[in-house]
Amino acid sequence: MATAALPRTAREIRLAARPEGPPERAHFTVAEVALPEPGPGQVLVRNRHFLVFPGLLTLIGGAVEGLPLPSLSPGDALFGPAVGEVVAAPAGSPLGPGALVSHLLGWREYALVDAADCTPLDDTLPDPVAHLAQGSAPYGALTRLAGVRPGDTVLVTGAAGAVGTLAGQTARLLGAGRVIGTTGSAEKAERLVAELGYDAVLLRGSGRPIAEQLAGAAPGGIDVLVDTVGGEQLAAAVGAARHGARFALLGALSGQLAPGSAGACAPAEIDSFRLVVRGVSVRGYLGTEHPGVEQEWTGRFGAWLRSGEIRFPHVRIPGIDRAPQALRELTQGRHFGAVVVELPH
Structure with missing residues (x-):
């Protein structure tokens, strides 16, 4: 026994x-x-x-x-x-x-x-x-909701977290042409570029608004958003959305980490007019709605780890x-x- x-x-x-x-x-x-x-x-x-x-x-x-x-x-x-x-x-x-x-x-x-x-x-x-x-959620978001396409510009918020560090690498492996992240640390920003292949990283708290930094990093706009933060960063992504952009929401750290918050509310002021005229889709990702993703992700993750194409x-x-x-x-x-x-x- x-x-x-x-x-x-x-x-x-x-x-x-x-x-x-x-x-x-x-x-x-x-x-x-x-x-x-x-x-x-x-x-x-x-x-x-x-x-x-x-x-x-x-x-x-x-x-x-x-x-x-x-x-x-x-x-x-x-x-x-x-x-x-x-x-x-x-x-x-x-x-x-x-x-x-x-x-x-x-x-x-x-x-x-x-x-x-x-x-x-x-x-x-x-x-x-x-x-x-924590890779099955961004993998599911990129394959089931956002449908990342070759050459897409992808923005990942909270890029240095457990989800974000895998989301950017996965987007690249699925064909993304440019991958941009956000973080609150200059040291983490350097690691995201040097170790995980991010093309650019926006620095929260740098004194420059995220929207302004995003406009510089993606002057032509973004095609896909993998969002773990919400708040100002989600609003900036809406402003940078190209026509037909696909947004997948995986988390709401802006609410979970807010002082005095119970973690169940993450308000964001976004331009809904832009969502309409740009034909942007916004969906929350729930793993329970995609039961086959976990097994599919594990198989691909294992192969990518063994080949050295991805880091954990x-x-x-x-x-x-x-x-x-x-x-x-x-x-x-x-x-x-x-x-x-x-x-x-």
Whole structure:
């Protein structure tokens, strides 16, 4: 039933208090809990890595109307994408000890998961942690909503985040002729160009309006937008839209990171007249509406990784104790690419 002797207790991160602004270390606690035994249909997974992602801010804020995930209340354990190893399973389980799986009960050292909620992992990706890459959403947006075409000029907002670092590379691999990003850090802007092949990067907070910078970087306008931010950056994209431009909205960081926001509102003042006269389409991307994208993306991502055509930028934060601080650092824009907590095994 188990691969080896297991500890009697394990640690998990819980919400201690709902923050009114950006989360601080004091809003979380590291709780020690008894290690459960799996019942029928369940497996016990020792987590190796879990993802720190901005969507947690909305769940913590309690504003989850329209989302497929529950809100988090004080006392609840946090959750999110994780990769781990099955260490205990009842007889007859489809997943035996030693199986590598992905699931949604991160933020804890051991997770008791329904076997049906686990995805077995094979060697499609060269490193199991790559299963935490946030690339399926931009891939789906570019192939299902925006339909990127050879030669298109593509704008990616929030280009240095977990989604943006993969969105720009993917757009290029799908045929984009020019890829432009936005970020709030000059250092990140340099990395986006030097490491990930962005043609130009607009710098938020530089003293020059994003719209003015975009006009210089794409004087002929943009064909595709992959937007993770909203707000001023979405408004600037509308102003630069070519006829027939396709906008795919994947996130709303301008609202999630706004002081005092619960993360469920991201107002933006946009020129709707321009949307009409330019024939611009604007759609939000929901992975649940495109069930085949995840598998398709994983196959192509694995091939691109092995050929060296794409990179998976990420930082690994060691130890569960540092996970709350990692979330805080994410809100501060401290990291480049995905933020992953790595647990010893």
